[in-house]
Amino acid sequence: MKILLTTNPGIEDIVEKEVGEKIGASVSSFHNLPGKLITEIDEKEIGKIFSLRSIYHAIKYVTMFEIKTSDEGLSDIYRNLKEIEIEELDNANTFRVTSQRIGEHSFTSIQVQKYAGQAIVEKYGKKVDLENFDVNIICDVIGSKCYIGIQLTRESLHKRFERPFNHPAAIKAPLAYGMLRMADIRDGDTLLDPFCGGGTILIEAAQIWDGKIKILGSDINSRFLKGACENIKAAGVEGYVFLKTADARRLDEYYGREIDKIVTNPPYGVRLGRERNLKELYWSFLNTAYRIMKPDGRMVIINLKATSFRSLILKTKKFKIVHERVVETGGLYPHVFILELI
Missing domain, CATH: 3.40.50.150 (Vaccinia Virus protein VP39)
Structure with a gap:
């Protein structure tokens, strides 16, 4: 199973060491994007991901497809998501789509979420719930590529415990x-x-x-x-x-x-x-x-x-x-x- 890991740009080597130590897997840069790494691990090892201290989120990689950077790109996203099988949605009642967009496009991240969400509603008949969702679908657009994933971390892993005091200039x-x-x-x-x-x-x-x-x-x-x-x-x-x-x-x-x-x-x-x-x-x-x-x-x-x-x-x-x-x-x-x- 391919897993995308997110961290602070600049400490990717720390993630690589920790993943090697705790999971015994290697990592590589995800399309040379700062703070994004990809690893491949056995499904039985997934639980170990949540013990990593150097990452924020872990995302199951589903697929990637090419899109246009013009408004037509939204139709590309809609059409591809209608064809993709996302097994996590089979037993889910609700979902949400979150998107990060990097590069020059004629559309916004909000529009990406809207078109992707509409395709999933029509294909699976599931309800959108931005707060109480069962599945968080990642639909990131980077240049002319769209990446689909399932976020495995409900909350960012930097939230180790409930902090009574928040310092105004704290690092995570x-x-x-x-x-x-x-x-x-x-x-x-x-x-x-x-x-x-x-x-x-x-x-x-x-x-x-x-x-x-x-x-x-x-x-x-x-x-x-x-x-x-x-x-x-x-x-x-x-x-x-x-x-x-x-x-x-x-x-x-x-x-x-x-x-x-x-x-x-x-x-x-x-x-x-x-x-x-x-x-x-x-x-x-x-x-x-x-x-x-x-x-x-x-x-x-x-x-x-x-x-x-x-x-x-x-x-x-x-x-x-x-x-x-x-x-x-x-x-x-x-x-x-x-x-x-x-």
């Missing part, structure tokens, strides 16, 4: 997982997130390593720290994460040279305002982080101000950039830096 769990994997964390390590916000990175680490590492988190904002406590408790990992109020510009006042790994998502500047304040924060953070990290330590940090942040890293003469990549999250394209001490 799959990206946090990817950053943690980049940190090359080993059993017995001490991990710190000094800009912990709502605790996403800390919770992800606690759920992955299950007591095998020491997990520390801090933030200067007491409201965020309180929210992180609530989220950590809701996730059931309160015994594995240790929090404190701390200024990331003066970490050596709170920690000794005890940190193996730092994985963090610092402010991008929306809350700080002026660019100068942001540079001052990053500069102070990098210098104090150096003083608390072990000689073989590693830092993974995501930052939207890539050019200025890169120059600050080099200016410190304390860290080397061993890897840098661009990822997509929430319509933004920050860089993830992997740093090691010089």
